[in-house]
Amino acid sequence: MARPMLNTAVPEAYRTTIALSAQAEKAALDAGVAPLTLELLRIRASQLNGCGYCLRMHTRDALDKGESIDRIAILPAWRETSYFSAEERAALAIAEEITHISDHRDDDTSAVSPEQAAALRWAAIAINAFNRIAISSHYAVQP
Template structure:
């Protein structure tokens, strides 16, 4: 038996086994989306955050979904190609850079340090909205990865 067969044999679709918990996650997601919309940030920033968090977590299902969503919102292939190394490019605004850095900090849970991303460009409401969105996205990534959602061409 190869490694992929072993993985798929041990997969449990978390949403099907405990649908009430999955529904609570959907409600949590909706509340985080509402907070993000109310923060005044561009909806494309939300997709960039979801993509970057999914890259860090290795969630193919969420990566494909949110890259498609970003393209529908007008995102360019050039910017999508460099999200994984956003700090190395000049494609992203100061607000996008701060949002991506904060989302990475939440995803990677570093030892507390000086928050170099906090240049004052984000309001408290925006920092909170970005944080909640990254927390929700981390949860979705873990659900999709643990449930082995299929990602086929």
């Protein structure tokens, strides 16, 4: 039996997820988080979850916003490089914290304010929800 596309099978739940993501993004931007930092968070969570659909979407979004291919290529090894600012490193740590919630890793996120940290956690929660929707629905990723 084919899996249902969750976005159309229960459209109200999907619209709620879109609204959650929009609110999280607005809170992050209002708190002073850079738009590229949000894209890096989304890409990193999508890498960890193996969501091809979201990886393609957010990589394109990041490139459109001026992100470099070098930084995207090195993103899985962000802790081993000096490519990322303290604020970006905090956002990436939060992406990993939320994505692998049971690991209880305690990275330093002091480079962002409490408001930014909260908004980034909500953004990570939202992208993880979208990753799970796309993966469990088997969203097609065409070249």
